[in-house]
Amino acid sequence: MAYISEKPGIGIRLPSIAASSAARPARKHKTARGDGTFSYGLPLLILFFLLWEIAPRLGWLNPIFFPPLSDVCRSWIGLAESGVLAKHIGISLQRAAIGFGLATIVAVPLGFLMGRYSLFEKISDLLVQTLRNTSQFALLPVFILLLGIGEASKIAITFYSSVFFLLVNTISGVKAVDPLLLKAARSMGTSDLDLFRKVILPASIPSIVAGARLAVKSSIFAVIGAEMLAAKSGLGYLIQQSQLMMETGDMYAGILTMTLIGLIVNYLLVWFERWATSWKGQSDTSPH
């Protein structure tokens, strides 16, 4: 008589809506960090910066369009000292944060309902898929028409850019909760509310946080894009405006700032993800 020891593992069954590998790229970044990749990659990055410095100076590239890196740094310091840079960064981040925050408030409860109640998902899935596959930038004119050129349309586009990452990952997190844990919780007389709060929510946190990482990134990119198209402030506006004025030093300074923010935010989120899912950590062998 064989024992059946089939364990319904976490995350095996992916729902249809989450067929895209939403959580996977995040994982790769995580393992790529801290295992020496940085020191391996550094020489090539330095070479890139060196080329950037040398090429315009030797006339390989037109310094009007491609100022040497040192000039860009000088522009950057100028922008930073005048306080202009901080102002634009602050505005962009604020827009991204409000959009992301609103997206979280909407997507997480909605994701819970869609993940838990199949009828709810059946009804809403097609609409969600339709909206999800509409570019946020294609909708910017609509947002501007509806909400005007002010803050609201910028927040709307960041909201739109992040809400689906959160929604899809919340749904897949809720669906992937080990049915055995739900059964165990029910056997102890867990109420429906406690089942959400104490079992389904913590069980789906890793998936939600992975979605949040993608969502934060996406909302920052979206706000920059929106600011380039229609704004009077923000990093995107700074980049776009510098290009129009042919102040290419400022333009590259703005782009580099963007990159730097992207990197910092990503590292913060990786750190947060590790902290929030620390219980998943390394298992060490223990005696019986």
Added chain:
Amino acid sequence: MDRIVVSGIRKTFQLKPGQYVTVDGEETDRVTVLDGVDLNIRKGEFITLVGPSGSGKSVLLDIIGGLTQASKGIVQLDGTTITRPDPKTGYVFQQYALFPWRTALSNIEYALEVRGVPKRERSDRARYFLALFGLSGFEDRYPNQLSGGMQQRVAIARALASNPEVLLMDEPFAALDAQTREILQSELLKIWEKINTTVIFVTHSIDEAIYLADRIVVMTARPGTVKEIIDIDLPRPRDGDIRSSTEFNAHRARVWEALRDEVNKAQKDWALSPAYAN
């Protein structure tokens, strides 16, 4: 006095639309796994439930635990009909079913949390039960930092922490290695002798069934009914050596005798099993 009365339990599973199985030469979308189970379990009794795969042992346990509704018949716990999980019942699963985001201590506290036990008392009682299973010092370990045997100890401690009057155990030691299994069997017996709760224990192992039980309930092949109830009159407290005694061997032969035909029948039925596995 009878603590649990199972009368006329029948359970039929309806397959998903479009799914069919062949039962006794006929295509059907309904499978009967339990067909008229009657069983009286006395207070403080240790019952083991054996039967071939698919005989509905786990389903019966779920019905007694209030996790599954019977299609027909009732189960009474101290005279009250069970319709949902009873706070007086504890449940232990084969795959531990610990919450991976909670520490060992906090997993045990969970059982008390959902029953509304005050915070202070929760921690004290959880610590007491951890200590009872020799796990003091492991309070802050997460399940994936514990071995299988330790995880199952935590799971049993969690089930016992709320002082259940009935403990349902669904092949709790089946996933463990042989040595750990035997250690846990004797630990369970020692603790059970102290607290004297009523236990219903599903197992595939005849030796385990004999070693633990006051009475062994042998189930038939699908559709499951009670085939035979065998009294195990081995003296308590029992230690591991009892397994090599003549009496133990006699019981082993007797249980296998009761089980053999059913296992053979179940083999022919196996193609069905995915339809109602668990």
